[in-house]
Amino acid sequence: MVRGFGWAAAFPDEVWEHVFSFLAADADRNAVALVCRAWHRIERRSRRRVFVGNCYAVAPAAAVRRFPEVRAAAIKGKPHFADFNLVPTDWGGGAEAWVEAMAEGWPHLEELRLKRMVVSDDCLELIARSFKNFGVLSLVSCDGFSTAGLAAFAANCRNLRELDLHENEVEDNCLNWISHFPDSFTSLVSLNIACLEGDVNTSVLECLISRCPNLRTLRLNHAMPLEKLVSLLQRAPQLVDLGTSKFSADHHPELFFKLESTFAGFKHLKSLSGIWEAGPAYLPAIYSVCESLTSLNLCYATIQSPELLKLVSRCKNLQRLWVMDLIEDNGLIAVAASCKLLQELRVFPSDPYGVAPPISLTEHGLVAISAGCLMLHSVLYFCRQMTNAALLTIANNRPNLTCFRLCIIEPHTPDYISQEPLDAGFSAIVESCKDLRRLSLSGLLTDRVFKSIGASANRLEMLSVAFAGDSDAGLHYILSGCKNLRKLEIRDCPFGDKALLDNASKLETMRSLWMSSCSVTLGACRQLALKMPRLNVEVIDERRGRPLESWPDDFPVEKLYIYRTVAGPRSDTPPCVWTV
Amino acid sequence: MSPPLEHDYIGLSELHSPAAAVVGGGGAEDGALNLKDTELRLGLPGSDSSDRKDKVALTLGLLPKIFVSGAKRGFSDTIDGAGKWGLAAGGGGSEVEAGKGGALFSPRGERGGGGHGNAGNDAVGKAVGHEPKDTGQVGDSAGNDRGVAPAAKAQVVGWPPIRSYRKNTMATNPSKNKEDANGKQGLGCLYVKVSMDGAPYLRKVDLKTYSNYKEFSLALEKMFSGFTIGQCGSHGIPGRDGLSESRLMDFLSGSEYVLTYEDRDGDWMLVGDVPWEMFTDSCRRLRIMKGSDAIGLAPRAMEKCRNRN
Numbered sequence: 001m002v003r004g005f006g007w008a009a010a011f012p013d014e015v016w017e018h019v020f021s022f023l024a025a026d027a028d029r030n031a032v033a034l035v036c037r038a039w040h041r042i043e044r045r046s047r048r049r050v051f052v053g054n055c056y057a058v059a060p061a062a063a064v065r066r067f068p069e070v071r072a073a074a075i076k077g078k079p080h081f082a083d084f085n086l087v088p089t090d091w092g093g094g095a096e097a098w099v100e101a102m103a104e105g106w107p108h109l110e111e112l113r114l115k116r117m118v119v120s121d122d123c124l125e126l127i128a129r130s131f132k133n134f135g136v137l138s139l140v141s142c143d144g145f146s147t148a149g150l151a152a153f154a155a156n157c158r159n160l161r162e163l164d165l166h167e168n169e170v171e172d173n174c175l176n177w178i179s180h181f182p183d184s185f186t187s188l189v190s191l192n193i194a195c196l197e198g199d200v201n202t203s204v205l206e207c208l209i210s211r212c213p214n215l216r217t218l219r220l221n222h223a224m225p226l227e228k229l230v231s232l233l234q235r236a237p238q239l240v241d242l243g244t245s246k247f248s249a250d251h252h253p254e255l256f257f258k259l260e261s262t263f264a265g266f267k268h269l270k271s272l273s274g275i276w277e278a279g280p281a282y283l284p285a286i287y288s289v290c291e292s293l294t295s296l297n298l299c300y301a302t303i304q305s306p307e308l309l310k311l312v313s314r315c316k317n318l319q320r321l322w323v324m325d326l327i328e329d330n331g332l333i334a335v336a337a338s339c340k341l342l343q344e345l346r347v348f349p350s351d352p353y354g355v356a357p358p359i360s361l362t363e364h365g366l367v368a369i370s371a372g373c374l375m376l377h378s379v380l381y382f383c384r385q386m387t388n389a390a391l392l393t394i395a396n397n398r399p400n401l402t403c404f405r406l407c408i409i410e411p412h413t414p415d416y417i418s419q420e421p422l423d424a425g426f427s428a429i430v431e432s433c434k435d436l437r438r439l440s441l442s443g444l445l446t447d448r449v450f451k452s453i454g455a456s457a458n459r460l461e462m463l464s465v466a467f468a469g470d471s472d473a474g475l476h477y478i479l480s481g482c483k484n485l486r487k488l489e490i491r492d493c494p495f496g497d498k499a500l501l502d503n504a505s506k507l508e509t510m511r512s513l514w515m516s517s518c519s520v521t522l523g524a525c526r527q528l529a530l531k532m533p534r535l536n537v538e539v540i541d542e543r544r545g546r547p548l549e550s551w552p553d554d555f556p557v558e559k560l561y562i563y564r565t566v567a568g569p570r571s572d573t574p575p576c577v578w579t580v
Numbered sequence: 581m582s583p584p585l586e587h588d589y590i591g592l593s594e595l596h597s598p599a600a601a602v603v604g605g606g607g608a609e610d611g612a613l614n615l616k617d618t619e620l621r622l623g624l625p626g627s628d629s630s631d632r633k634d635k636v637a638l639t640l641g642l643l644p645k646i647f648v649s650g651a652k653r654g655f656s657d658t659i660d661g662a663g664k665w666g667l668a669a670g671g672g673g674s675e676v677e678a679g680k681g682g683a684l685f686s687p688r689g690e691r692g693g694g695g696h697g698n699a700g701n702d703a704v705g706k707a708v709g710h711e712p713k714d715t716g717q718v719g720d721s722a723g724n725d726r727g728v729a730p731a732a733k734a735q736v737v738g739w740p741p742i743r744s745y746r747k748n749t750m751a752t753n754p755s756k757n758k759e760d761a762n763g764k765q766g767l768g769c770l771y772v773k774v775s776m777d778g779a780p781y782l783r784k785v786d787l788k789t790y791s792n793y794k795e796f797s798l799a800l801e802k803m804f805s806g807f808t809i810g811q812c813g814s815h816g817i818p819g820r821d822g823l824s825e826s827r828l829m830d831f832l833s834g835s836e837y838v839l840t841y842e843d844r845d846g847d848w849m850l851v852g853d854v855p856w857e858m859f860t861d862s863c864r865r866l867r868i869m870k871g872s873d874a875i876g877l878a879p880r881a882m883e884k885c886r887n888r889n
Contacts, residue, residue, distance in 0.1 A: 083745075084738030141745065167745040172773075195745070197773075222749075300749060352740045382740065409740045440741075466739065491738075 009038065017046040026051055045069060052076065053486075053511050055117065056536065059567040060098045064105030071110045072136075073102065077117035079514050079561055080464075081489055083141065086516055086559070088542055090574040094144075095119045097572075103130035111136035118142065121149030128156035135187075138164040146171035147198065154180040162190040162217075172198035179204045183211075190217035194243050194274065197221065202228040209235050219243025222276045230258045237265045244274035247301070251281045259285040273297035273322075280307045290314035294341075297322040299348045305331050313338040319375075322346040325361040325382060332365030336372025344378040345369055352382070352409060363390035370397040378403040385416045386443055391425025395432035404429055405440035411467035411492070414444040421445055427452035430460070440464040450474040454481025462487040472499040479503035489514040497524035504531050512563035520560055522580075523553025528562070529580040536569055537562050537580040548578035748784075776804055776837075776868035787860045793852060800839070804868065841866045 020043055023029050033043045047067045052058060052075045064070075077093025095117045102109055109131045119142045127134065134157055139145075151174045154160075178200055181188075188208065193200065202224060209215060215236055220229065224245035233242070249255060259282060263269075269289045278301045293315050298308070299322040308327045312318070318339040325347050327335075335342065347366075350359065363386045369376060370393065377400050386408050395401075414421055422443040430436060430453050437459055441449065445468035453463070454477035461484055468474070475495035478488065480503055488510065496519035507513055507528075522539065529537040539548065540559035569579040748771050771784045783803050790796040839851040843862040851859065851866070 081738065083743040084741050085744050086738045141743070167743065169745070299746075348746070349740065349742070352742055407740055411736075411739065464741075466741070492736075 013042050013045075016042045020046055048072060050074070054563050054565070055093060055095075055098060056567060056570050057511070057563060057565045060101030061105070062567070064101045068105065069108075070106050071108060072113075073106070073109065073111070074113040074115075075117065076115045079489070079512060080116075080487070081491070081514055081516070082116055086491065087561075088540060088574065088576050091540070091577060092570065092572055092574065093117045094572060095123050095142075099123045099126050099130075103127075107131060108133060110134060111138075113138040113140070114142055115140040116142065118144040119149075120144050121146055121152065124149040125152040125156065128153045133159060135159055136162040136164075138162065138166070139168050140164075140166040141168065143169035147174040147177040147196065150174070151177035151180040154178065155182070158182075158185070159187055160185070161187055161214075163188075164190060164192045165195050166192060168195050170196055172196065175199070176201050176204065178208060181208055186211050187214070188212040189214045190241075191215070192217065192219040192243065194219045194221050197223065199223045202232060206232055206235055213238075215239065217241035217271075219273060220245045222246055222274075225249065226259070226282065227255060230255065230262055233262045234265070238268060239266060240268050241271040241295075242266070242269060242273070243297075244272075244276075246277050247275045247282050248277045248279035249282070251279075256282060256285060260288070264288040269293065271295035271297075275301040275303075277301075278303045278307075280304075283307055283311060286311065287314055291316055293318055295320040299324060299346065302326060302350060309334050315339060316341075318342055320344040322348070324348050324350045325359050326350050327365075328360045329362055329365040329368070330360075332361075333368045333372075336368040339373065341375055342369070342373040343375050345373075345376065346380040347382055348380075349382040349409060354409075358384065363387055366390070367393050367397075370394040375400075377401055380405045380407075382407045382409060384409050385413065386422060386425065387415045387417050388420060388422055388425035388428075389415075389417075391422065392428045395425075395428035399432045400435065401429070401433040402435050403438040404433065404436060405438065405464070406442055407440065408442040411442070412444045413442075421448075423449040423452070427456075430457045435459050438462045441468055442466060444468075446470050447474040447477065450477040454478050457482050459484055461485065463489070465490045465493055467492045469493045469495060472496050475499035476502060479506045485509075486511045488512075490516070490518060492517040494519055497521055500524055501527055501531075504528055507535055507562055508532060508564050510564065512561065514559075514561050515557075516559040518557075518560075520557045521553060522548075522551055522555040522557055525557060525560065525580045526553065534564055534566065535562055536565050538573070539578045539580055540576055541578075542576045548580065772841075772863055772865050774800065774803070774866040774868070777870050785866075787863065792856050793859075797839075800866075800868075837868050838871050839866065839868050 016039065020029065020032060023032065026049075029043055029047060033040045044067055046069065048070060049072045050063065050067055050070050052063065052073070055075050055077045075095075075098055077095070078087055078091060081087055082091070082093075093116060095114055102112075103126055107130065110133050112127060112134075113136070119139060124145055127137065137153070137157075137160070145168075147170060150165075150170075153163075154177060175198065185208075189212075198221075200221065200223065209218070209232065216239060218236060218239055219241070220232075220243055222245055224232070226246060226249040229245050233239075263285055266289050269292060272286070272289065272293055272295070275283075275286075275298055278298075280303070283303065290311065291314065294317055296312070296315055296318055297320075298311075302324060303311070304326055305328045308323065309331045312321065312323070312327070312331065313334045315321075316338060318335075319341050321335065321339065321342060321344070323331075323346070327347070332347075335345075347361065361383055363383065366379070366381050366383070367390050369379075376398055379401065380403075383406075386406065408422075415425070423446055426439075426441060426445065426449045430439065436457060439453070439457065439460060439462070441464065447470045450469060450473070453460070457463075460482050463478065463482070463485065465488075472495055474493065475490070476499040478485070479499060485506075490513075495515065500520060501524055525537050525539055529535065538561045539557050540561060541557070543558070573579060751771055771786050774783045774785055785796075785799065785803070787796070790799065840848050841851050841859070841863045842848050842865050844864060848867070854862075
């Protein structure tokens with residue numbers, strides 16, 4: 001009998017699999033899975049990549065069961081604000097449950113990427129032992145492991161291609177972990193150990209590099225002295241992505257020449273980072289590669305403006321620039337003139353607590369960039385002053401912005417010329433930049449800006465708000481608008497119960513909501529939890545010892561994390577977290 | 581000039597709530613003590629209403645005359661120096677508190693514009709001088725998430741939004757190019773590694789969260805008690821009796837372990853010799869080593885240590 005979708009059976013499964021293989025986006029594959037049972041079956045059997053944005057949104061066993069042929073998995077744990085110490089260290093996000101389930105159900109797993117999770121040494125060893133074809137491990141902003149765990153991983157992972165350790169907290173207890181890679185190990189393509197603090201044995205590393213001809217990415221840590229760096233790099237002229245170690249030493253002309261000729265030998269280098277502690281003496285050694293660089297990360301390099309200017313203005317093909325505010329407005333004006341292909345700019349504060357004399361980096365730098373760099377779409381900018389006029393100009397110049405994160409360092413800072421709130425400026429941004437996906441607000445803001453955001457920011461997926469708004473209306477505008485909102489994180493805003501409860505169903509369409517130091521009461525959380533069984537409403541409070549049940553409804557909630565889940569309340573909550 | 585406050589050698593005299601400690605804030609300009617400054621309040625010390633901002637601008641201009649930077653100083657100056665550290669940096673208003681610890685804003689966001697208006701005062705070594713230190717070490721807990729601090733010490737954790745990884749990295753790898761005197765402290769935390777002979781892994785501590793050796797040793801003891809108790813075995817029940825009251829220094833002096841640190845020049849010194857600020861300034865990392873290993877340390881340092889204990 002031919003039902004509505006009987007044509008699905010007209011082709012063998014393999015044909016549909018092949019068709020589906022052209023669908024890269026998870027959203028598209030999810031849509032396909034809803035068409036009919038046959039497609040659901042075919043799709044789930046052929047899905048090779050899985051992304052779990054919240055490790056508690058689904059039970060590991062369930063994910064593994066649904067997609068039995070996964071080869072690459074990416075999982076995220078703690079909420080974003082954990083980066084800023086707002087989440088207790090024992091909140092959760094442990095990787096064991098996932099690694100164990102994956103070891104059971106995905107023996108052919110090749111790639112694993114974890115972000116903001118707690119990974120133990122045992123986990124690392126389990127990963128190395130469980131997956132025969134394991135090739136890529138990426139740990140970003142994770143903690144809980146040590147170099148001893150890395151040693152166990154290195155020893156057992158035969159076919160590793162990539163080891164990417166990015167900004168993790170790693171205990172240093174095994175000096176020579178790199179030597180645990182067996183002598184027969186030659187498959188390395190990418191190694192990023194920039195976050196490790198301990199010394200790495202240079203000769204062992206040199207051996208490793210020499211026997212891995214496919215090495216393309218090498219990011220070293222701070223500890224290696226410059227002379228050793230030079231001899232190391234001479235063994236890898238094929239590098240495409242390099243993160244150097246310390247870039248300063250007592251000035252020796254021979255060392256400089258060696259460094260310079262080493263860099264001149266890099267014919268394929270596209271990406272450069274590291275450059276810790278760069279002194280002006282050695283910086284010119286890099287000049288020869290500048291023209292070919294597409295990505296330059298100087299966010300830890302405390303180079304002053306004149307040297308920065310000289311360096312960056314040679315990088316005509318730069319697409320991504322991460323730099324400290326030491327570049328100053330002049331430097332950014334030079335970037336705007338030289339780096340016409342720039343797509344992403346991040347400017348970090350060298351002195352966020354204002355101890356040193358203030359840097360001359362203002363709104364002018366960003367305006368210049370927005371005018372000169374036509375392909376700019378992603379901005380992260382720390383500064384101390386801003387005006388509505390500048391934001392308007394930026395919005396008009398760059399309607400193609402997809403990510404705009406502005407951090408005016410002092411909370412509640414108004415437009416410094418008009419003393420008005422920055423509502424008009426940010427409103428202009430959301431109204432002009434129709435494809436804006438990520439936005440972070442700062443400065444003095446009233447409910448008006450939220451009205452604009454709710455109404456105009458139709459593609460917005462992530463919004464970060466701090467020290468803003470006047471009343472619940474602000475939150476209501478966001479939750480009742482912003483059709484595509486996935487993640488909302490709020491701190492220190494006068495947002496309370498009413499907006500939350502009125503928009504309860506919105507929360508199930510989002511990945512998560514974080515609210516800290518706002519005006520939400522426990523009673524509202526209880527109501528919300530009752531109303532929305534598929535949300536986990538987690539109240540985080542590190543102060544009191546008494547259990548949640550004994551607190552009254554009007555008890556003010558310090559930190560609140562709400563996320564949708566099909567796995568029910570989690571079983572690993574620490575003492576300071578209550579699932580309401 | 582009023583007599584400086586008495587302080588014991590290692591610990592600074594306890595200074596109460598930072599809000600109250602803004603003494604004589606507007607003194608130089610008003611010509612009289614502004615009582616408002618001594619009022620106990622949430623918020624940054626000096627962070628009263630925004631009309632103070634212009635006063636701040638005035639006072640900061642006075643700073644260079646009062647604080648001579650860079651000169652060698654005797655011990656009493658070291659104490660005064662605590663004030664200098666925060667105040668002499670010039671620049672934006674809230675740098676003092678900020679220097680220690682991240683922005684200390686009350687949740688209502690009272691603007692922390694007013695640094696320390698009392699630069700005009702001669703009383704350098706007094707309350708004000710120390711007050712940044714206290715606020716700092718509480719306020720700062722860049723890495724310390726312990727929720728609400730007691731009473732008057734309102735603090736803002738995690739602002740500006742800089743990843744703690746970045747903060748730690750900038751703190752432990754200070755630039756030599758920066759113009760300000762204390763580049764590493766600009767980030768509001770000072771993480772150093774603490775290793776203990778025989779312990780399976782290292783720990784890290786933020787020196788900025790302590791204001792004197794007492795607190796520091798208590799914290800270290802908590803951190804390493806698991807190991808030391810196992811080692812000495814003199815107290816049957818791990819952790820709680822006896823040991824919880826005593827300080828690591830006392831405990832160490834009674835055992836085979838000594839607390840040492842590596843200073844800027846790469847020399848290993850015994851902890852406790854120098855004033856606290858000097859110690860935090862120069863300490864690069866710590867090691868709890870067996871007494872027998874510590875014999876090679878400078879005899880004078882050893883003697884001082886023995887005298888102290």
